[in-house]
Amino acid sequence: MQPPADTAPPRGPGRTLTVLGIETSCDETAAAVVTRDHDGRGQIRSNVVRSQWDAHEAFGGVVPEIAARAHVACLDEIIRTAMRDAGVTWGDLDGIAATAGPGLVGGLIVGLTTAKAICLARNLPLVAINHLEAHALTVGLTDGLQPPYLLLLVSGGHTQLIDVRNVGHYVRLGTTIDDALGEAFDKTAKLLDLGFPGGPAVEAAAIDGDPRRFTLPRPMAGRAEPNFSFAGLKTAVRTAATEIVPLSQKDVADLAAAFQEAAAAAVIDRVQKAMAIVAGERAAPDRGHCLVVAGGVAANRHLRGALEGLTGRRGWRLALPPIALCTDNAAMVAWTGAEKLVRGETSPLTFAARARWPLDATAAPALGAGRLGAKA
Ligand code: KG4
Ligand code: ZN
16 A cells, blocks of 8 residues: 555655655664755654653563553654654655564564654655664764665674665675574673663773683684684573672673673774675775764773774774664664665555564574664
8 A cells, every 4th residue: 555656745855855764673662754955965853762660670671561562552652752853744755664673573573563654644755674773774864875885783682794785785794503692681681680681781880890800712713714603601600600609890800891891802803804704705995995883882892992092093084983883773674664765665555564574585594683682
């Protein structure tokens, strides 16, 4: 059920597009309005994100049923706020982009169905968005950076290295074969009794720690394929902690620092491999080769510093979107919608939510590649 083409608003490369984005794939309810001008420059007109963390905290993780109900409770209001903050009316929109996967299917259905209803009522085109693609294209909005580039996606549900060759063309070079990096931070925080979400807590605890007191493994180091593995590292922290219980504050700080250092070293080793693959496959564009980092773990200062060092040594550019746009948000969804609309790509109103939706459909299935119910 698509709106009749003759009454749909005109769109195309010659004019500015205004898109409402909706994000409900996990535990953030978000809506944003973004414009894309005829030169391909993006502007965030509004960006509203409401975390549901309070509703899940008592359970120590995201509960899918609670997440879906919480999206239902506040999505209308969040969309209204995003429209008001942007100062736009329904008539100003050129389309609506909603995350359709991968993620928790109950939440995805809430956002996608809301988008479909508005499209039907306002005669607007729908663009169903892959959440991972939205992360991958965010630098087009924040830095005006267009593909090709290498993407390191490090979040609570995914750890992947993706060669972004063009909008719509993604080649997965590597993925985690067990835990995602954010998940490893969260589990380590739980083990050290630092609370949830664990990444920021581990980073804070590590500030006073000595990373050299404990020797932890660098999983997958040296392997030819740039895959990741963090389960063994997490177990090594547990083993080291078990040997010295009860843990003093100093023990916790040293373990947190050792974990953070080992995790970053493992990431650097894998990214280095992926950079060599990309550099071997294509000549650098005029602006040089570029590494883009997205996902919540990109907030980690130790990892950021290590990535700055690596790219600096190799003469690569490093693009790190602002933290608020590395974590889940709807501006990236609206922007990806605009990038699709300008290419004439829309989705039928029959488009179904997808719990699993890998960016590279040809890559062998692996846990970190768009797994069922994973937070992206
Ligand atoms: O991208 P994100 O906000 O949500 C999704 O997973 O989609 O990422 C959340 C993950 C969590 O695992 C959290 O612990 C981790 O990012 N994280 C961090 C830091 N801030 C957030 N990990 C390490 N250091 C941080 N400063
Ligand atoms: Zn995400």
